[in-house]
Amino acid sequence: MSTVARVEPFVHVAEKRSFRAAASHLGVTPAAVSKAVAALETELGVRLLNRTSRHVALTPEGEVYLRYCREALDRMQAGRDFVMHTARVAEGRIKVSASFVLGRPLVAALPRLLARYPGIQVQLSFSDVATNLVEADVDVALRTGELADSSLISRRLRTPAWVTVASPNYVARAGEPRGPADLAAHRCLQFVLPSGQVAGWRFGPADRTAPPFFAERPILLDHGDLLVDAAVAGLGLAQVFDFMVRDQVRRGELVELFPDLGVPGPPVHALCVAGRQRVPKIRAFVDFAVEVFGAAPAD
Numbered sequence: 001m002s003t004v005a006r007v008e009p010f011v012h013v014a015e016k017r018s019f020r021a022a023a024s025h026l027g028v029t030p031a032a033v034s035k036a037v038a039a040l041e042t043e044l045g046v047r048l049l050n051r052t053s054r055h056v057a058l059t060p061e062g063e064v065y066l067r068y069c070r071e072a073l074d075r076m077q078a079g080r081d082f083v084m085h086t087a088r089v090a091e092g093r094i095k096v097s098a099s100f101v102l103g104r105p106l107v108a109a110l111p112r113l114l115a116r117y118p119g120i121q122v123q124l125s126f127s128d129v130a131t132n133l134v135e136a137d138v139d140v141a142l143r144t145g146e147l148a149d150s151s152l153i154s155r156r157l158r159t160p161a162w163v164t165v166a167s168p169n170y171v172a173r174a175g176e177p178r179g180p181a182d183l184a185a186h187r188c189l190q191f192v193l194p195s196g197q198v199a200g201w202r203f204g205p206a207d208r209t210a211p212p213f214f215a216e217r218p219i220l221l222d223h224g225d226l227l228v229d230a231a232v233a234g235l236g237l238a239q240v241f242d243f244m245v246r247d248q249v250r251r252g253e254l255v256e257l258f259p260d261l262g263v264p265g266p267p268v269h270a271l272c273v274a275g276r277q278r279v280p281k282i283r284a285f286v287d288f289a290v291e292v293f294g295a296a297p298a299d
Contacts, residue, residue: 006040007069009033014066017056090284091119097131098142101224105243109292117284128194133273139282145266153277155286157268158294160241165254170234180213187236188215192222201239204263241265268293
């Protein structure tokens with residue numbers, strides 16, 4: 001029997017001044033309680049209780065030890081209550097790692113999450129580099145692209161579409177291209193991948209098998225949100241994920257070009273360590289991410 005297992009019987013005997021009352025409270029026999037207290041005294045090398053047939057009293061050493069034991073048991077109970085509470089309620093710190101391109105819509109929607117779960121504290125980190133969730137102490141990772149084989153639990157949030165956009169001012173100034181064949185006459189804003197490669201533009205459905213388009217003299221940016229900002233500013237045409245420009249198109253800051261030629265982009269996933277997906281705060285955040293980015297259609 002461990003020291004902790006011996007301490008609880010001692011505390012109840014000391015507080016109730018009775019082995020029988022302590023045994024009744026713990027649901028064991030008086031003999032078991034007596035044995036536990038005797039073993040604790042042997043371990044400590046001091047007598048904690050003076051016993052007679054009718055009376056139990058603390059020794060001076062027992063009075064000191066009782067204060068420490070009661071404090072320890074109270075802290076253990078408080079910890080138990082906290083853990084059991086958080087196992088039922090979505091609250092506490094949640095650390096999220098997300099691709100840069102997901103940052104703007106995620107941050108814009110955070111007030112909804114915090115209003116719904118005021119006990120959640122969100123810590124956001126943005127990176128396009130794959131993260132080891134365990135080593136980085138990350139609860140949820142939001143990533144774009146196909147997943148490598150791993151032991152992580154994943155939930156596909158959506159498969160966005162590539163859309164080609166421009167500002168009304170740019171279209172009024174440079175003319176509206178009628179199809180991909182007209183792009184050579186326009187200024188194009190193209191994204192530079194973390195690998196340093198330029199991301200080519202793709203169109204469909206008729207041109208699905210065509211090679212990606214690369215402008216001869218593009219303006220290159222390595223940040224997706226700034227690509228959108230550059231298009232809104234009228235610097236040129238851009239091809240981005242549909243969710244990145246949903247609000248700008250709705251407000252009339254951008255117009256979609258070639259709406260019939262959009263193609264699916266890489267899927268967006270929420271990832272967490274196996275066994276953690278049922279933790280309330282993680283489940284709440286993943287459900288929130290589904291709302292923000294749109295659930296994937298059923299296969």
